[in-house]
Amino acid sequence: MVGQIRFGGMASGLDTEKIVKELMKAERMPVDRLHRQKQLQEWKRDAYREMNTLMLELQQTIDSLRFSGSFNKKIATSENSNVVSATATGKPGLSTYSIEVLQLAEPSTPPVAEFTTSTTDSTAALGASFTFTIDKTIDGTPTTASITVEATDSIDSVIKKVNDANIGVKASFLNGKLVFSSTDSTAFTVNAPTDGSGAALGMNGSVTATGTAGTPGKVKINGVEHEITSNTFTYDGMELTVKQVSATPVVVSTKTDEDAVFDQIKSFVDKYNEVIEKINAKISEPRYRGYEPLTDEEREALPEKTADKLEGMAKSGLLLRDSILTTGLHNMRFAISTPLQGAGVDTAFDTLSEIGIGGPPTGKYAYQENGKLYIDEDKLRQAISENGDAVAKLFTNYSNNADPATKYKESGIAERLYDELKKTMDEVTKKAGSSTTLFDDSVLGKSIQNIDDEIDRWEDRLQTIEDRYWKQFTAMEKAIAQYNSQGSWFAQMLAQ
Structure with a gap:
């Protein structure tokens, strides 16, 4: 399709292209708003997925703590x-x-036949032609492999012929020694001529390799x-x-292995603290209402540091007080703080605090820790050493009770926390989707797609508007040109 011909101020002297660009800038304001909305939704989706990645890492850390084998090393x-x-x-x-x-x-030693060669250069031509055989019993059947040596052959090529013979004998060469070894401990015999033709390989007559029994x-x-x-x-x-x-x-x-058990529990506590710290930071970020994502033109017009700062403020607080993450944090804390119940549970070791894992030390700023766990190493090591079974049960106890509430109380801490993390991650996935799936059917995924569709409709509409502006200006230029032409004609007539 041939593009529309546009006349840019040839008759009027106006900067038509600049005028149309300014007019379209105003017309594009609804599309810019849509692009900003899309960017915010994408940032929010990515923030959710980042939180899901953190929770997955924590889930993987505690996975082994659900099983008693981790405590029986x-x-x-x-x-x-x-x-x-x-x-x-x-x-x-x-x-x-x-x-x-x-x-x-x-x-035992495998059957080996050793030959002292006349050269240590495995690539040099042997200069003699002869044939030797290897006799061996394979699966109860006597088998013979015939190896023909040409004058142009080297030790390397002879080794290849032996190894390719598929008779269960492998050849090797080192420091002037050609060695044949049985690959299955079965005896074999190397039969060479006695006329001296095999002297280059140190072969003369028959050699039987039997090995020794262990x-x-x-x-x-x-x-x-x-x-x-x-x-x-x-x-x-x-x-x-x-x-x-x-x-x-x-x-x-x-x-x-008390050190291994301690290290596993410590790794869990460290990862738990890291995850809840990052989630708490994300749901408490300040929201700067007056800041929005920058358009490409706006970013180009600003210094890079300024643009990055404005973008960072626009990103901040997208998950402020998010209900999914807030509920997930609450459920995680409840899972690790609820006392373990059930048959065989030692009530002296039914909570984390009783094995040396508790909240922050009391003090002026303890409330700011937001559920962070602290380890009393001496107390934890003592519990592992003196009451290892009780510590294992606290983490790994399994319940198949049909009542969900009872099952929850009878499940070990690792099992509870694993399940609560899965529930929260499933909710986040419904909201924001996953980067590992091709089709995004999440809430935010559908929202972004709807915005994309709306942007496409607006782009078609804007193209029509821009074409109309150019058509109008082109018509104006033609009219002015015609007027100028007629004025020149009248001037010429009056001059005559």
């Missing part, structure tokens, strides 16, 4: 690691183990003798390595 120590070393890999059932090393295991070791654990095929083995949730025969038993002790 063990460490194993040997009184003489020169004889026996121990590492807990699971959950040892006893606190001590008496281990006597009667005999170390001797590992010797099992013997250990006595808590008075019971066991046979071992390797000096490193697993037993009752431990990995044990025996290093020398012992004249007397060595005691291996196991206990709960």
Whole structure:
């Protein structure tokens, strides 16, 4: 489509383009308002999603605290690691183990055939042609691989031919030694000519590789003798390595890894404090009513620092006193402060405060902490050491009670908090959507789409208005041009 021809002040001398631009600036004011509304909605959506990311991080931190396995981590120590070393890999059932090393295991050696070559350069041509075979039994079937060596072959190419023969023998070369090794501990025989043609590879006649069988070791654990095929083995949730025969038993002790449990709980408290601090800051940001998002033209006309400052004030307070986040914070605090109830619960350890996790120290500014948790490290470590099961139950207790209120009270703190975070995150997702989904059906997503549709309609309308202005000015220019032409004609006639 050919564009409309526009005449910009050729006859009138007016700056028509500037006049139309100023007229359209006034006409675009409704569209600018829509763009500002869209920007505010996008900022609000992004702020919600940022809060959801924080809560997801907290949920992931407490996920492991919902399960008793996180509180049953063990460490194993040997009184003489020169004889026996121990590492807990699971959950040892006893606190001590008496281990006597009667005999170390001797590992088996695979069948290997070794040949001393005439060169240490694996890329040099061998200069001799001959054929050798490798005989081996594979799955009960005698099998032969024939390897032909050309005069132009090198040690590297011979190694490739052996490895590609698919007979369960791999070749390697180091410091003048060509070594054939069985990959499955099955014996094999290398048959080479006896006429000296294989001298470059150190082959002459037949060589059979059989390997050596291993010797099992013997250990006595808590008075019971066991046979071992390797000096490193697993037993009752431990990995044990025996290093020398012992004249007397060595005691291996196991206990709960109290440091690991403490670190997990501390990580939860640190992440919890970080999240509620950021959410509290977001819902208490001041709202500057007189400030709105800048248009592109407004931003270009301002210094960068000034534009950033104005934009920051326009962004501030978008989630001020937000009901979803405020309710979510309340539910999180309630989840961690409600005493645990149910069968088997030790009432002396049914709240966080009783294991050393409580609110801020009393003082003039304690109210400003907004639910932040503080750890009494000595008290928490003592609770883990002396009442580890009660501490684990406080976090992990599971209830399948059909009554929601009873189930809530009987659920461990980690379980409660995990569920409350999920509820809040689901509400935020309904409001603001998720950056990981292609289709945004959220409240704010629909609002932004509606604004986009309205902007598109306005842009079409503005294009029509601008075309009308140009049509009017073009008609004016043509009329003036015609008037000027007629005036010149009359002037010429009068002059005659």
